[in-house]
Amino acid sequence: xxxxxxxxxxxxxxxxxxxxxxxxxxxxxxxxxxxxxxxxxxxxxxxxxxxxxxxxxxxxxxxxxxxxxxxxxxxxxxxxxxxxx
Amino acid sequence: xxxxxxxxxxxxxxxxxxxxxxxxxxxxxxxxxxxxxxxxxxxxxxxxxxxxxxxxxxxxxxxxxxxxxxxxx
Numbered sequence: 001x002x003x004x005x006x007x008x009x010x011x012x013x014x015x016x017x018x019x020x021x022x023x024x025x026x027x028x029x030x031x032x033x034x035x036x037x038x039x040x041x042x043x044x045x046x047x048x049x050x051x052x053x054x055x056x057x058x059x060x061x062x063x064x065x066x067x068x069x070x071x072x073x074x075x076x077x078x079x080x081x082x083x084x085x
Numbered sequence: 086x087x088x089x090x091x092x093x094x095x096x097x098x099x100x101x102x103x104x105x106x107x108x109x110x111x112x113x114x115x116x117x118x119x120x121x122x123x124x125x126x127x128x129x130x131x132x133x134x135x136x137x138x139x140x141x142x143x144x145x146x147x148x149x150x151x152x153x154x155x156x157x158x
Contacts, residue, residue, distance in 0.1 A: 013102040041102035043131070 001027045003054060003082040013041035016081045024085055025056040028074055036078065050079040086125060095128040103127050 007022035015037050031051040039046035059069030089095050103124035129135045
């Protein structure tokens with residue numbers, strides 16, 4: 001399933017890598033529920049969030065600058081940062 | 086860090102949050118563990134484990150021992 005990482009830039013303790021925001025990838029697996037660092041960094045107790053492993057093609061991240069566009073990188077990103085494509 | 090985490094006073098995320106909020110200059114002027122202890126200290130104040138006043142007094146006391154372990158002994 002294809003997803004786009006939200007291109008949001010709020011202040012705070014965000015674990016979603018900046019270089020992946022706005023990029024499109026493929027869900028590789030759903031990992032489970034974890035505490036949300038965006039809450040725990042400030043001693044807040046919000047709901048646990050689902051963590052998802054997303055696979056990106058280098059070409060989809062770096063465009064023509066990618067040395068090998070078909071290489072992939074996987075990142076674990078919270079589901080509330082994903083939007084359907 | 087291990088003790089404070091076990092006591093529920095802070096988390097890895099709260100440690101990182103303060104490190105990130107220090108700004109780029111901290112990475113030029115402070116060592117790795119200076120940044121850690123500064124973050125832990127701020128977290129302990131936030132958690133209510135110690136007051137700024139108590140922390141300031143203790144830091145002054147330690148500073149008065151001298152700049153090196155040799156001077157302190």
